[in-house]
Amino acid sequence: MTKLLAFAEIKDGDIRNVSFETIAAARQIDEGAEVVAVVFGNKNVEEAANQMIQYGADRAVTVTHDNLENYTSDGYTQAAMAVIEQENPDGMVMGHTSAGKDLSPRIASKLDSGLVSDITAIDGEDFVRPIYSGKAFEKKSIKDGKKFITIRPNNIAPLDQDESRSGDVASLDVEIKDIRTIIKEVVRKASDGVDLSEANIIVAGGRGVKSEEGFEPLHELADVLGAAVGASRGACDAGYCDYSLQIGQTGKVVTPDLYIACGISGAIQHLAGMSNSKVIVAINKDPEANIFNVADYGIVGDLFDVVPKLTEELKAIQVK
Amino acid sequence: MNIYVLMKKTFDTEEKIQINGGVIEEDGAEFIINPYDEYAIEEAIKLRDEHDGEVTVVTVGDEESEKQLRTALAMGADKAVLINTEDDLEEGDQYTTVRILEAYFEDKDVDIILAGNVAIDEASGQVGPRLADKLDMPYVTTITELNIDGDTVNITRDVEGDEEKIETSLPLLVTCQQGLNEPRYPSLPGIMKAKKKPLEELEIDDLDLDEDDVEAKTETVEVFLPPEKEAGKVLEGETDEQVKELVSLLKTEAKVL
Ligand SMILES: Cc1cc2nc3c(=O)[nH]c(=O)nc-3n(C[C@H](O)[C@H](O)[C@H](O)COP(=O)(O)OP(=O)(O)OC[C@H]3O[C@@H](n4cnc5c(N)ncnc54)[C@H](O)[C@@H]3O)c2cc1C
Ligand SMILES: Cc1cc2nc3c(=O)[nH]c(=O)nc-3n(C[C@H](O)[C@H](O)[C@H](O)COP(=O)(O)OP(=O)(O)OC[C@H]3O[C@@H](n4cnc5c(N)ncnc54)[C@H](O)[C@@H]3O)c2cc1C
Numbered sequence: 252m253t254k255l256l257a258f259a260e261i262k263d264g265d266i267r268n269v270s271f272e273t274i275a276a277a278r279q280i281d282e283g284a285e286v287v288a289v290v291f292g293n294k295n296v297e298e299a300a301n302q303m304i305q306y307g308a309d310r311a312v313t314v315t316h317d318n319l320e321n322y323t324s325d326g327y328t329q330a331a332m333a334v335i336e337q338e339n340p341d342g343m344v345m346g347h348t349s350a351g352k353d354l355s356p357r358i359a360s361k362l363d364s365g366l367v368s369d370i371t372a373i374d375g376e377d378f379v380r381p382i383y384s385g386k387a388f389e390k391k392s393i394k395d396g397k398k399f400i401t402i403r404p405n406n407i408a409p410l411d412q413d414e415s416r417s418g419d420v421a422s423l424d425v426e427i428k429d430i431r432t433i434i435k436e437v438v439r440k441a442s443d444g445v446d447l448s449e450a451n452i453i454v455a456g457g458r459g460v461k462s463e464e465g466f467e468p469l470h471e472l473a474d475v476l477g478a479a480v481g482a483s484r485g486a487c488d489a490g491y492c493d494y495s496l497q498i499g500q501t502g503k504v505v506t507p508d509l510y511i512a513c514g515i516s517g518a519i520q521h522l523a524g525m526s527n528s529k530v531i532v533a534i535n536k537d538p539e540a541n542i543f544n545v546a547d548y549g550i551v552g553d554l555f556d557v558v559p560k561l562t563e564e565l566k567a568i569q570v571k
Numbered sequence: 572m573n574i575y576v577l578m579k580k581t582f583d584t585e586e587k588i589q590i591n592g593g594v595i596e597e598d599g600a601e602f603i604i605n606p607y608d609e610y611a612i613e614e615a616i617k618l619r620d621e622h623d624g625e626v627t628v629v630t631v632g633d634e635e636s637e638k639q640l641r642t643a644l645a646m647g648a649d650k651a652v653l654i655n656t657e658d659d660l661e662e663g664d665q666y667t668t669v670r671i672l673e674a675y676f677e678d679k680d681v682d683i684i685l686a687g688n689v690a691i692d693e694a695s696g697q698v699g700p701r702l703a704d705k706l707d708m709p710y711v712t713t714i715t716e717l718n719i720d721g722d723t724v725n726i727t728r729d730v731e732g733d734e735e736k737i738e739t740s741l742p743l744l745v746t747c748q749q750g751l752n753e754p755r756y757p758s759l760p761g762i763m764k765a766k767k768k769p770l771e772e773l774e775i776d777d778l779d780l781d782e783d784d785v786e787a788k789t790e791t792v793e794v795f796l797p798p799e800k801e802a803g804k805v806l807e808g809e810t811d812e813q814v815k816e817l818v819s820l821l822k823t824e825a826k827v828l
Binding site: 325352357382388391395439476494495503523552561568 | 698700703734735740787791793800810
């Protein structure tokens with residue numbers, strides 16, 4: 252039987268949704284495979300391991316160590332290699348997140364294996380990924396060695412949670428030592444709890460928002476929609492919001508059901524981070540703005556006029 | 572200080588992408604230095620100016636890559652190395668590229684290697700970490716600040732918008748993120764000087780590699796364009812009407828509310 256590892260990622264004590272998506276991806280690679288969840292951390296890893304099982308993993312292997320509190324390449328590599336040595340899997344799935352991007356190439360290198368990164372769909376033996384800033388796609392296959400992939404969050408739907416599902420959770424003892432890159436401090440910028448890469452609806456503002464206060468109407472719209480607020484690089488560089496809100500090639504890559512771009516021109520580097528969204532709405536006063544070329548619905552107008560009215564209209568229908 | 576930069580020439584993704592015979596049409600396309608590698612080149616030049624030493628820019632590419640290497644030299648790099656695979660290899664992937672780079676670096680005395688965080692065309696972000704592993708060097712990805720004091724290196728790393736302050740030591744590999752610096756434009760005297768700077772050209776044979784050593788682990792099965800999107804609906808009328816119509820479309824047509 253094929254055996255595939257599914258990596259859980261824990262951030263600020265919470266398991267990220269993409270972890271559950273790795274299990275679904277493993278099942279798409281081989282429905283009959285044994286899927287083994289892998290969970291690392293400095294505490295409470297069993298809880299995450301059990302959640303992984305409820306989302307479809309058959310069993311879980313955990314490594315608990317003080318040096319696994321924060322992600323470091325050296326620490327996680329030691330833990331991952333110990334698990335791989337014990338399990339000798341046929342493949343691995345990780346999220347294409349900051350940690351996944353940093354770790355997966357190193358593990359692939361250690362195993363002299365191929366790695367297909369940033370996958371948005373699985374088609375039999377082939378892996379589909381966006382290339383050229385999302386303007387094209389390619390299908391890749393792995394010729395030999397382990398099937399090792401990273402998946403873009405919010406593209407491969409997780410399986411339904413089954414709280415009655417149980418499985419073995421085994422802890423593996425690994426000495427995690429000689430970390431060569433020491434984290435002295437973590438400066439948290441990400442504002443409220445919503446993880447942009449997991450959000451179903453995003454309201455994003457650009458330089459057209461004009462000031463920090465200008466984001467207020469966007470927050471109000473986001474509140475009625477239960478949405479997360481994001482931004483373009485332009486808005487971040489201008490100091491209207493924090494860089495943790497940035498969407499695009501250098502920021503977060505998002506795939507929500509609905510993306511509402513307000514005062515964003517639609518530069519290629521921004522599109523690279525959001526053009527895969529299912530439905531795109533553009534609000535921009537310039538009818539020639541490039542964002543209208545990717546939008547499903549567009550309103551040409553002043554966002555300070557349109558956005559509050561949109562919020563009111565949504566409130567009105569919610570009351571009904 | 573021995574400073575190396577990994578540079579890839581990339582297709583300018585601002586351009587229209589077309590597919591011809593199953594591959595991206597490159598004829599007539601504009602090629603540029605991968606933007607994230609420009610940050611790497613700029614940072615390398617700054618490091619050299621501060622700590623002395625030499626900046627060598629290395630690329631695995633073809634004859635055409637000389638243009639981007641000359642640009643890097645014109646910005647201020649000291650030497651360039653082109654590992655030209657045109658005559659020897661038909662196919663390759665990240666494994667291939669890194670296997671070649673590993674062989675190149677085998678006998679080099681390296682203090683720091685700067686790479687881009689991602690190449691905007693194939694965009695896997697694998698090359699930096701894979702190479703660091705092969706060279707058994709620590710690495711830090713997506714850096715936005717770099718300070719070297721003796722053997723101690725202090726780095727700010729971008730982690731999805733959060734910042735990590737990291738301490739590490741040389742030798743080291745880093746991958747550069749936007750925000751690290753503002754890359755300079757080549758100056759006219761820089762461009763003149765670049766013509767005389769050394770540009771070494773190697774083939775895989777010079778690195779004691781043959782085709783089998785670098786055989787790709789992955790294969791491209793198909794390249795395709797996303798389904799042509801129907802032109803979006805630009806709504807008309809007064810703002811109030813537009814907003815009402817939008818909400819109704821989002822509910823009934825797009826079904827996302
Ligand atoms: C290597 C590299 C990486 C990059 N990475 C990213 C990235 O990850 N993410 C990203 O976003 N950018 C990125 N960029 C920057 C990108 O090229 C653009 O500069 C940026 O996206 C522009 O932001 P903007 O659309 O908010 O601003 P602008 O381009 O200035 O657009 C502002 C828009 O607002 C509209 N507007 C103004 N006032 C109003 C109003 N009252 N009502 C409605 N509309 C209004 C204008 O018509 C205009 O279209 C990157 C650039 C480089 C070189
Ligand atoms: C003969 C040959 C044919 C190839 N054909 C294909 C193909 O058809 N499809 C395909 O996907 N790939 C192919 N490759 C590999 C491709 O050219 C890239 O080198 C490799 O894909 C790098 O991966 P990336 O673009 O994802 O870069 P990333 O890993 O995203 O790049 C990150 C950073 O690594 C460094 N880097 C990346 N590539 C190079 C390089 N070539 N030289 C120096 N530094 C580099 C840069 O600093 C870059 O910013 C081929 C390679 C060879 C040798």
